[in-house]
Amino acid sequence: MTATSDISRPIGLSRTRQLLTHPTVRSFTTFVALGVVAAIVTGPQGRTGDPTYSISKALQPGHLFLWIGIALAFWLVLVAWLAVRGQVRAVVAGPRQQVRTVWGISYVRWVFYIVLIVLAVLIPREFFGEYWQEVTVTSIGIYALLAIGLNVVVGFAGLLDLGYIAFYAIGAYATAYFTGTLPVQPPFTINPFFALPIAVVACMIAGFILGAPTLRLRGDYLAIVTLGFGELITILAINLDSITNGSRGAFGIPAFTIHLGPIHYEWGLDILPYYYLLLIFIVLIYWLFHRLENSRVGRAWTAVREDEVAAQACGIPPVKYKLLAFAIGASTSGFAGVLYASKNSFINPSIFTVNRSILVLVLVIFGGMGSLAGSIVGAIVVQGFFALVLKNNWFDPADIYMYVGAVLIGMMIFRPQGIIPSKRRAREIGLAERGLGSADALAAPAGSPTS
Amino acid sequence: MCFTSNFWSLTIDGLNNGFLYALIALGYTLVYGVLQLINFAHSEVFMSGGFAGLFLTQWWLGANGSAHGAESVFVVVAGVIIGGLAGGSVAFLLERVAYRPLRRRNAPRLAFLITAIGASYFLFSLAGHLFGRDSQSVPQLYDNKQVFTVFGAGVHVYDLVVAVSAILMMLLLDRVVAHSRLGQGIRAVAQDAETASLLGVNIDRVISQTFIIGGLLGGAAGFLFGIGNSVSYTMGFVPGLKAFTAAVLGGIGNIRGAMLGGIVLGLVENWGVTCVRNSWRDVIAFGILVLILMFRPTGLLGERLGRSA
Numbered sequence: 001m002t003a004t005s006d007i008s009r010p011i012g013l014s015r016t017r018q019l020l021t022h023p024t025v026r027s028f029t030t031f032v033a034l035g036v037v038a039a040i041v042t043g044p045q046g047r048t049g050d051p052t053y054s055i056s057k058a059l060q061p062g063h064l065f066l067w068i069g070i071a072l073a074f075w076l077v078l079v080a081w082l083a084v085r086g087q088v089r090a091v092v093a094g095p096r097q098q099v100r101t102v103w104g105i106s107y108v109r110w111v112f113y114i115v116l117i118v119l120a121v122l123i124p125r126e127f128f129g130e131y132w133q134e135v136t137v138t139s140i141g142i143y144a145l146l147a148i149g150l151n152v153v154v155g156f157a158g159l160l161d162l163g164y165i166a167f168y169a170i171g172a173y174a175t176a177y178f179t180g181t182l183p184v185q186p187p188f189t190i191n192p193f194f195a196l197p198i199a200v201v202a203c204m205i206a207g208f209i210l211g212a213p214t215l216r217l218r219g220d221y222l223a224i225v226t227l228g229f230g231e232l233i234t235i236l237a238i239n240l241d242s243i244t245n246g247s248r249g250a251f252g253i254p255a256f257t258i259h260l261g262p263i264h265y266e267w268g269l270d271i272l273p274y275y276y277l278l279l280i281f282i283v284l285i286y287w288l289f290h291r292l293e294n295s296r297v298g299r300a301w302t303a304v305r306e307d308e309v310a311a312q313a314c315g316i317p318p319v320k321y322k323l324l325a326f327a328i329g330a331s332t333s334g335f336a337g338v339l340y341a342s343k344n345s346f347i348n349p350s351i352f353t354v355n356r357s358i359l360v361l362v363l364v365i366f367g368g369m370g371s372l373a374g375s376i377v378g379a380i381v382v383q384g385f386f387a388l389v390l391k392n393n394w395f396d397p398a399d400i401y402m403y404v405g406a407v408l409i410g411m412m413i414f415r416p417q418g419i420i421p422s423k424r425r426a427r428e429i430g431l432a433e434r435g436l437g438s439a440d441a442l443a444a445p446a447g448s449p450t451s
Numbered sequence: 452m453c454f455t456s457n458f459w460s461l462t463i464d465g466l467n468n469g470f471l472y473a474l475i476a477l478g479y480t481l482v483y484g485v486l487q488l489i490n491f492a493h494s495e496v497f498m499s500g501g502f503a504g505l506f507l508t509q510w511w512l513g514a515n516g517s518a519h520g521a522e523s524v525f526v527v528v529a530g531v532i533i534g535g536l537a538g539g540s541v542a543f544l545l546e547r548v549a550y551r552p553l554r555r556r557n558a559p560r561l562a563f564l565i566t567a568i569g570a571s572y573f574l575f576s577l578a579g580h581l582f583g584r585d586s587q588s589v590p591q592l593y594d595n596k597q598v599f600t601v602f603g604a605g606v607h608v609y610d611l612v613v614a615v616s617a618i619l620m621m622l623l624l625d626r627v628v629a630h631s632r633l634g635q636g637i638r639a640v641a642q643d644a645e646t647a648s649l650l651g652v653n654i655d656r657v658i659s660q661t662f663i664i665g666g667l668l669g670g671a672a673g674f675l676f677g678i679g680n681s682v683s684y685t686m687g688f689v690p691g692l693k694a695f696t697a698a699v700l701g702g703i704g705n706i707r708g709a710m711l712g713g714i715v716l717g718l719v720e721n722w723g724v725t726c727v728r729n730s731w732r733d734v735i736a737f738g739i740l741v742l743i744l745m746f747r748p749t750g751l752l753g754e755r756l757g758r759s760a
Contacts, residue, residue, distance in 0.1 A: 040581075046580060054581045160568075223564055239731060361565070405569045405570060407569070408566065412553065438559055443560075449749060
């Protein structure tokens with residue numbers, strides 16, 4: 001698309017028009033509009049059969065002006081920031097350079113990582129009550145793991161997977177099957193630990209089966225196919241009654257146990273041991289994906305993202321690498337599914353709806369596409385916020401998806417690189433906006449039937 | 452027996468569903484034609500038409516009221532128009548608020564897709580928040596009696612309402628795209644947006660108009676769907692997915708393809724249900740989507756981005 005607005009505007013613009021299109025005035029009107037939308041969104045829950053109830057309550061002056069006021073406060077901060085941005089940057093530049101130099105020393109980074117891990121170990125144990133420990137494990141920890149996996153698909157490969165939770169379901173149901181808690185009995189029952197590799201392999205195969213026909217076509221077809229697959233998995237889980245026990249799901253999935261020579265340990269009802277187990281896995285997978293990002297494979301993904309045709313000309317088969325990313329993402333999701341099934345000891349189809357896939361997507365987008373640290377921060381901030389909302393009953397839990405949608409739109413419009421951007425990804429988006437490269441892998445590869 | 456039992460009555464149901472899928476699929480295919488974007492939020496455009504029609508008819512007839520004779524005709528026509536207008540406005544706003552800033556910045560396509568799914572989630576949850584989360588049924592607009600039979604299968608008033616409105620709208624759209632200046636603009640932008648802009652086509656306006664046309668059809672389909680089923684904030688998801696399947700089946704970007712794809716999908720789905728249980732209905736459409744992508748990714752009539760109609 002070409003930016004025609006500035007060229008096509010008539011030269012003799014009227015004075016009012018000039019005023020209305022002035023950037024400050026425009027941002028002012030945008031923020032007033034945002035305030036009105038925020039007022040409507042935060043209004044009371046509507047009533048069936050009374051369509052104007054919610055909106056008329058929400059637009060009562062007190063509530064409306066409160067939100068417009070909040071929006072204008074943000075606008076003032078923005079205007080002030082734009083005014084002093086240059087000076088602040090000049091002042092900060094020196095210290096910033098120093099921080100970068102120090103950060104360049106490898107043991108400084110190691111100390112930082114170790115401090116982070118120690119904090120991650122200590123904080124939930126020392127400061128959190130039971131509710132927040134539970135949140136740390138099931139809402140934040142598992143979702144951080146999911147987000148890291150989805151980041152490989154969305155961030156590293158530049159594809160969009162909207163049925164990501166389907167693989168989580170496959171992992172969870174595989175655990176249920178191999179621990180003998182489904183109506184169909186397995187040939188042998190195993191410790192959930194051994195379900196981990198099985199789930200990883202199963203999800204990888206499922207990922208290949210789903211990705212292979214789709215990825216040779218346009219990249220955006222993957223989005224709709226995965227969306228359909230996400231819906232399909234719930235339908236299967238509900239309807240294959242004799243295999244999955246239908247909507248009742250599986251009960252009594254055993255906890256993880258270790259029997260290694262003299263060591264015997266069982267993860268029981270306590271939350272913290274699960275947290276530590278999860279932490280170990282997150283650190284391991286984080287490290288693995290970080291290495292992957294800078295490996296030959298990671299560079300191939302970067303090449304495909306930045307310019308698919310050039311990558312292909314250099315001998316990188318794009319379909320193969322996209323498929324690999326998709327399968328790696330899927331298997332991470334399956335891995336998380338095993339952990340969840342064993343921790344929760346009970347699963348049913350309502351846990352694996354398409355909505356959850358979008359929830360994971362928002363964590364990745366909020367944190368920053370292609371930024372592993374961003375995924376974890378995204379999980380902590382977004383899931384932490386939603387946990388706070390649920391605890392204090394600030395709004396109807398079903399409204400969460402309204403905020404999820406709003407965050408997705410807002411991030412894409414105002415900060416597509418996320419709050420903790422991956423440097424490379426941010427640069428790519430900037431370049432793509434100036435007409436260089438694509439910053440995603442949604443084009444059809446050369447030779448595809450749809451190219 | 453698979454496919455043969457109740458063949459004709461299933462054919463009529465299939466055509467009924469198929470017309471609705473076709474109307475929604477046109478919205479997907481038009482937008483894909485000009486922007487190469489899967490507009491996930493189109494299912495919410497559809498939903499908004501359902502809600503607008505519901506509120507109009509409830510306001511006119513009362514929640515438990517009913518209409519007869521000439522009033523029926525009037526209410527149905529008014530509902531279709533209001534549903535279409537609501538759909539058109541939502542689609543217009545969607546383009547203006549969510550997609551245009553991205554277009555101005557020349558954002559990557561991934562950003563568009565993520566915005567689209569975000570808009571979809573925002574809009575359907577907002578509808579649930581504003582209008583309540585129970586599904587509501589449209590008042591009885593007419594006496595849904597059998598009008599005539601085809602090979603022993605009854606054709607009801609509802610089937611005729613859907614068929615007549617859908618055929619009228621599709622004929623109109625086909626004429627508009629093929630013969631009007633507006634249609635010429637849409638085809639030009641679909642073919643090559645940059646060249647079109649050099650030749651004096653106002654791309655922004657054409658894109659807005661495309662969204663509005665898609666929204667009009669989708670919103671009208673929302674009301675028609677609401678009469679036969681019910682209106683709820685999640686009503687758009689499954690029909691949206693199926694309509695996209697229909698658009699791909701016909702060849703994305705191809706307007707006549709979307710019409711054909713919708714009808715074929717509706718028929719196959721209803722015939723296919725005789726082979727499996729009814730709860731597997733949604734699986735059929737998904738299976739068709741994967742099969743087309745595997746064996747004929749350009750669809751039945753071929754992709755004709757920019758060479759529509």
